[in-house]
Amino acid sequence: MTRSSTDPVLASEPRHPGKPAPGEARHHRPVVETVLSSLVACHECDLLHEKVEIEIGATARCMRCNAELYTHKSYSIDKALAVGMAAFIMFVIANCFPFLKISVSGNTQSMSIVSAVFALSGDGLWLLALVSFGFILLFPLIRMAGLLYILIPLRCNKRLPGIELVFRTTVYLSPWSMMEIYLFGAIVALVKLAAMANIELGYSFWAFALLNMLTAASLQMIDKHSLWEIILQARHRERLQSAEAEASAGAGSNAGVSAR
Amino acid sequence: MMTAAQCGLVACPACGTITRLSVEQFDKPPKCQLCYARLHSRKPMSIQRSWAWLTAGVLAYLPANFYPIMVTTVFGDSEPNTIIGGFFVLWNMESYLIAIVVFLASVVVPVLKFIAVSYLLISIQKRFKHSRYDRTKLFRMTEFIGRWSMIDVFVVAILAALVQIGSVAQINPGVGATAFGATVIFTMLSALALDSRLLWDEKAGAHSRARGHTDSHTRNRAHGLSGDYRFDNRSMPETNRALAGQSDE
Structure with a gap:
């Protein structure tokens, strides 16, 4: 697995000079890991960059294709958690009340968000209904619940199993959660019907609109990279604590810290 | 300007963590050690x-x-x-x-x-x-x-x-x-x-890539050498010209 010293990655200086001495053979792996963690590859063109400190609110972009590499956000778990929980509550409200009401010459009819799915399946388009159910309700719900599943234990300094799976699921589901598109679809439908019928917006419509804003805000606050960073930081803290505990138990020396 | 693939590295598609792969591993990469996502240097097929x-x-x-x-x-x-x-x-x-x-x-x-x-x-x-x-x-x-x-x-x-x-x-x-x-x-x-x-890849196709990153190493070195020798050609004739010819092959 080792390569010659002309290797461009290993040849560069390790990021943290205070870390264990690079000379010793058994410290080889941690050094490599440190170097690797100071690199970032553009996800669109694969160009390798060295991570540099940037100001809060700034975004690092790829030199070659201008894709976003990483951002430095002043994220806090508390804020993200608050927005996430509010979104969750809005999701419940949006699904409990009528979404739109229509009245034509005395007849009224109301629909909830999920009844659009039933309207499709009722006319035999059950495949489309199933997919729409995923896009509008299931996938957004899984993403929201996943975010809470990751953030709440971190907030309480606990660790639940399967964080990696939940993280990957939330990342991979992101293009398939289409709540905002559904909202715009509702607006288009409103305009279509406004000329011929009386339309009323239900509580659920406002809750749904708010839900979309909260989701956008939480994505602004915490994207996949910062989420992963938070998880890593928590793990690092955990590792330090357990090492400290070990050291205070009398195992002696800080070998445990540097080896792992 | 080096890509991760040219350095024998691959970035995790989910968490972005960089992993080193050996030449053989490029064909069948392991999973990300941190988030267990399936790694790939380029999306397969x-x-x-x-x-x-x-x-x-x-x-x-x-x-x-x-x-x-x-x-x-x-x-x-x-x-x-x-x-x-x-x-x-x-x-x-x-x-x-x-x-x-x-x-x-x-x-x-x-x-x-x-x-x-x-x-x-x-x-x-x-x-x-x-x-x-x-x-x-x-x-x-x-x-x-x-x-x-x-x-x-x-x-x-x-x-x-x-x-x-x-x-x-x-x-x-x-x-x-x-x-x-x-x-x-x-x-x-x-x-x-x-x-x-x-x-952005110079070489297309799934299989040339695994070789591509070793290729690029040798190619870069050859480039550097031949450049040096060409510069030196005037002052130190025969041996260098012979070496330059070798490295060009």
Whole structure:
């Protein structure tokens, strides 16, 4: 697995000079890991960059294709958690009340968000209904619940199993959660019907609109990279604590810290 | 300017962590050590899968236009609405903004997406070297805008759910809606399967890549050497010329 010293990655200086001495053979792996963690590859063109400190609110972009590499956000778990929980509550409200009401010459009819799915399946388009159910309700719900599943234990300094799976699921589901598109679809439908019928917006419509804003805000606050960073930081803290505990138990020396 | 692949590195698609791979591992990479996502230097079978989904999307777009996406019944009169018909109805109602939105989502975006993804795929296969940056921007746009076509399906679903007023008026979804939904999903999958990093790779094809990164090492070294020797040629003739000739081979 080792390569010659002309290797461009290993040849560069390790990021943290205070870390264990690079000379010793058994410290080889941690050094490599440190170097690797100071690199970032553009996800669109694969160009390798060295991570540099940037100001809060700034975004690092790829030199070659201008894709976003990483951002430095002043994220806090508390804020993200608050927005996430509010979104969750809005999701419940949006699904409990009528979404739109229509009245034509005395007849009224109301629909909830999920009844659009039933309207499709009722006319035999059950495949489309199933997919729409995923896009509008299931996938957004899984993403929201996943975010809470990751953030709440971190907030309480606990660790639940399967964080990696939940993280990957939330990342991979992101293009398939289409709540905002559904909202715009509702607006288009409103305009279509406004000329011929009386339309009323239900509580659920406002809750749904708010839900979309909260989701956008939480994505602004915490994207996949910062989420992963938070998880890593928590793990690092955990590792330090357990090492400290070990050291205070009398195992002696800080070998445990540097080896792992 | 080195890519991760040229350095024998691969970035995790989910968490971005960089992992070192040996030459053999490039063909069958392990999972990310941190988040256990399946690693790949380039998406496997990217071009083939992308073409396949794109073809499926184009095929599904034909019935989406021929069959009605919804059937409107007003006082007993049934009238099928096709995609383009829905646009004309809105246009005649003088809600131009919404008409344009519907037209963009249901006609312009899918057709442009077919063209854009085909162009990108052909440009990768033919190894175009020009305007890589613009093509990347085109890819980014395609990826971003594709899902918004789904708005048409949702409009139909909402109308069908809302307008069920007995004998007065009724709207039912049609088969065209399924076909159109399939078009949107297939083209989204096509864009997801397409690996934009291939736009920047000098060498196309899955297998040359694993060798590519060792190649590039030797190539770079050879480059450096021959450059040096060419510079030195005037002052130190024979031996260097011989060496330069060797390294050029």
